Amino acid sequence: MRQSPRHRQRLPWPILAIALFAVAFILSPFIGLLWRTPWSKFTDIVLEQEIRDALWLSLKTSLMTAIICFIFGVPLAWLLARVNFPGRRFIRALMTLSMVLPPVVGGIALLYTFGRRGLIGQYLDSWFGIRLPFTTTAVVMAQCFVAMPFLVLSVEAGLRQLDTRFEDVARTLGGSRWYVFRRVTLPGIKPSLIAGLVLAWARALGEFGATITFAGNLPGTTQTMPLATYAALDSNPESALILSLVMVVVAFSILIVLRDRWLGRTDQGLPL
Numbered sequence: 001m002r003q004s005p006r007h008r009q010r011l012p013w014p015i016l017a018i019a020l021f022a023v024a025f026i027l028s029p030f031i032g033l034l035w036r037t038p039w040s041k042f043t044d045i046v047l048e049q050e051i052r053d054a055l056w057l058s059l060k061t062s063l064m065t066a067i068i069c070f071i072f073g074v075p076l077a078w079l080l081a082r083v084n085f086p087g088r089r090f091i092r093a094l095m096t097l098s099m100v101l102p103p104v105v106g107g108i109a110l111l112y113t114f115g116r117r118g119l120i121g122q123y124l125d126s127w128f129g130i131r132l133p134f135t136t137t138a139v140v141m142a143q144c145f146v147a148m149p150f151l152v153l154s155v156e157a158g159l160r161q162l163d164t165r166f167e168d169v170a171r172t173l174g175g176s177r178w179y180v181f182r183r184v185t186l187p188g189i190k191p192s193l194i195a196g197l198v199l200a201w202a203r204a205l206g207e208f209g210a211t212i213t214f215a216g217n218l219p220g221t222t223q224t225m226p227l228a229t230y231a232a233l234d235s236n237p238e239s240a241l242i243l244s245l246v247m248v249v250v251a252f253s254i255l256i257v258l259r260d261r262w263l264g265r266t267d268q269g270l271p272l
Helices: 013-036 039-046 049-082 088-100 103-114 121-128 136-161 165-172 177-188 190-205 209-214 225-235 237-263
Strands: none
Touching: 013 237, 039 049, 039 237, 049 088, 049 136, 049 177, 049 190, 049 225, 049 237, 088 136, 103 121, 103 136, 103 209, 136 190, 136 209, 165 177, 177 190, 190 237, 209 225, 225 237
8 A cells, every 4th residue: 555645754753853852952952042142232333433444354264265176176176077187086085184173273383374473474575575473464375274174075076076078069169168167067067066165165254263373363453253242251141141142143144144145045955
């Protein structure tokens, strides 16, 4: 006897209970945040100049990071997916390593590479007078270091799943490699590309360890929202609560907008 769709979709209660527990575990900290937020002081704290500067810096640098990750990450993902060259496995492992390393380790590595006495930084300073640490540029570099692997691995996975016959047909019809890449390949991996961009942006927006190590915590210059929240935690816990809530609202709002605008509500089972 054929089962009804409702019966086929019924979950065993142990799986349902475990899933609900997982949801409750993820949701409960946000409920606690809302519960402890001093709503009477919300407007006054959010309108403080230092807070507005930190929010603007976070949005600006994370957007710049997403653009840089797109410019450099998509070609790298294409090479990893389509070209069999010596060292490909090493580069892919390097991308994965950057994702799992503690961010402070990345910050130390950046500092001893691009600092005034670093491997590259000493020449930038002596030859061109360029000092990268403790600048807004350093914030973007730290964010790119931790965020780019998310885009690269996402786009590489999309390229591996893409049916190359469409690209072959386009080239057969006279399309150049650059034309085929722009008009066939990129549209074909749009869900993976957008998902990778969103993940990279979100990782950049929440970056803390590499930023504070390489760029410092200078208000108006390198103090992003996560750094401002951490700085306020000891001196003014109420401000830290409100800053945390602002970060949640900004990140959640942008993710929802991106989902509805580009990915759609049920687009190919993507997590967004």
